[in-house]
Amino acid sequence: MFYFVVRYLRWLAQVPGFPQVFDAFLLASTCILRRSRFVAMEALEVEALRLRDVRVKNHRFGGIEFIEGEGRELGHLHGHGLLDVFVPLETAQALIATGRVRSHHVFPNSRWISFQIESNADIPFALELLTMARTSVPSESDVKAQILTASRGELHSTTDRAVA
């Protein structure tokens, strides 16, 4: 359902409150239908908050966002356990080549990658991805590309703080 909405109903992201309500729906259905995934999502949040200087905030398109320092986004976790992480481009390509992660559902061929959490066994790798994101500082061209995409009405921009 998530991919259907992202692909065909992306305009709904512009409706105030819709992404948050949709994410709550994903959360509730994951809690009922995918217990092991849900337990892992809870555990990931706890473990991620143990990383030095990492905090959470509400992601503007639903889910929780992991941030560090001045508020730079490391990644965000959607209600159905999809972790989107912002890593260096070479790292993204290498990780996608391994088949363990997918290219991002909105930004393929970018520094964003997506990792589907299924169980507690996935937590170490998810934390590893967030750690990779911590060392990844976006280049000026990345930021410009993100701004350009965002201005075209796409869903994500990444590094508001980096622009500042």
Added chain:
Amino acid sequence: MSTDPTMPVDLPPSWKIWLKGIVIGDVSIGLLYGACALLQTIGVYDTLVIPSLFLVPLLGGLIASYFWRTLQPRIGATILNTFWMTFLALAGSTIAFHEGVICLLIVSPLFYLLVLTGACLGRIWFRTDTTRLRVTLLPCLAVAILAEPMTRIDTKGVVVDELVIHAPAAKVWREVTSFPEIPSAPKFWLFRMGLPYPVATTSAGDFVNADRKCIFSHDAIFTEKIVELVPQEKLTFDILESPPDPELIGHLTPHRGQFVLRSNADGTTTLIGSTWYTLHVRPVWYFDWWTQHIFRAVHLRVMEDVRRRAES
């Protein structure tokens, strides 16, 4: 009482904090409904108003999460306690507002989802930062909820259904103006669960201004008056009074009903049934879908019985 900040703070047991959030969240929701009723009584609102069932549960969830913040709750605990909060709110509305079971069934998925949305947002918002600005959001949202009905524009909706009957219009017409008790048991799932369904219709005659009564189950009677009558073609009636059934009252006003008969070249007749209504509950996109779903079932129950009698 110690004011030493280094001393550990005695927190109440966690169940008390959960309960406090649930009760205060639900009471806030109830107070908003009460405030709306009061504003309606003193004439601030022009029409019948039920506060937005999008914004109100959202605020309830946010308020609850504010009280839960000291627990640093996990998502699972938030999901579970918003369920109890929803259950308590719906039980409370049954007692306070005499809401019907079917209404609660319809509203509960949306209500729960929005309480959960508010609670999930608040879980993160109030977790790390309880600055005044964020807490001020709550009364601002409450004011927005009370102001929202003033921005509403009542729009009439209409549900139209068609059925082909293998009988000439003259024969169908006789079965449309009034009809005896529909013998078949209701098939529609909400009718089976207790929602009133059409049983029979009586009419004082086939003329304009004739009184009609559309009788539903549970002794629910709609009082109607014929306003347009073209034999074998069209019957239009205004719905003057709706029954005080808890499943029907306050949520929508049906204004008008109509049957149109269209003779087809092959000797069959297309029967077109329409109902015009105004919804008083928001969000429209959610409740209009349910209204159309239910009216369609009402139409089909009546029209299928007309077909049965006309084709026999």
